[in-house]
Amino acid sequence: MQTISKKTKADVLLHNDVPVLTYTIHYPSFTSTCSSVTAPAISQFYEIQSRQAEKYCREVLYPQAVENAMYAKDNEFPFHSYEFLSDYDVTYNEDCITSLYTDQYSYLGGAHGNTLRQSQTWDFQTGDQLNLTDFFPDVKALNNTIFQVIKNDISNRMKDAPASYFDDYPHLIRGNFDMNAFFLKPCGLVIYYQQYDIAPYASGIPEFFFPFVDCTEDAASS
Structure with missing residues (x-):
């Protein structure tokens, strides 16, 4: 059986004291009675994903948000702060099998945001993803x-x-x-x-x- 704890990376990024991007990244960390080896490795998988998502926010979305904010100010348009939210939902957690999906929501100042979903199903005895x-x-x-x-x-x-x-x-x-x-x-x-x-x-x-x-x-x- 797996015990799951939630970890979070979050920040509000400013430009000229104006918040232009807010991001919150929730991701799971595991312990398991099935194996003392696989749980840390699977937890590392999500730790790496969270770092990649944070890097995307800081190195891709933030420059876009700054450019959009400057353009809006120069042209006297309203600016809507960017938002990135990543959260997961555990849909199955029995014996040595855990299944979950992660929804990544991005709002880039348009009419509405978009959500991208990814999912994994793990066998904690072997450390493998099930297909x-x-x-x-x-x-x-x-x-x-x-x-x-x-x-x-x-x-x-x-x-x-x-x-x-x-x-x-x-x-x-x-x-x-x-x-x-x-x-x-x-x-x-x-x-x-x-x-x-x-x-x-x-x-x-x-x-x-x-x-x-x-x-x-x-x-x-x-």
Whole structure:
């Protein structure tokens, strides 16, 4: 079993005493009863990710924010401070398996921000990431069954909200499919697509649940 603690990197970056960028980066750190070796290595994975995200904020977003603030001041436009928020959600943590996703939200002064999702599922006995093929070992079934389920699910959703997906979603669900875009939940797994991959911004990050056939009713409700 894994114990998870939250770590945070955060700062408010100024230009001429004006806050132009605020960033908050939450990331997990693990201990585990399954192995004394794998937990520090997996924790290091997220520590490195957090450093990369902080570097991106300070070396890429901050200069952009300063340039935008100076342009707004020179042209007497309102300036909206940039924001970067990264946070994670643990969706499964049982025995030696932990699954989670991280959403990175960026607001760059436009009409709205954008969110990018990444996910990992870990085996703390081996230290390896599990792949979608670990749960769908039959590649042919992966190509046929998964896309058909997603297509049928979207078709049903569009009966209540006709504009919730792009018209060419049957093509997009294949073209934009990412083998790494999944996470576990009790009794199943969720496959997701990024914003704009198959649906408008208002639909957020589309998710599709695939239950495990051997799932018990008690586990499904947990």
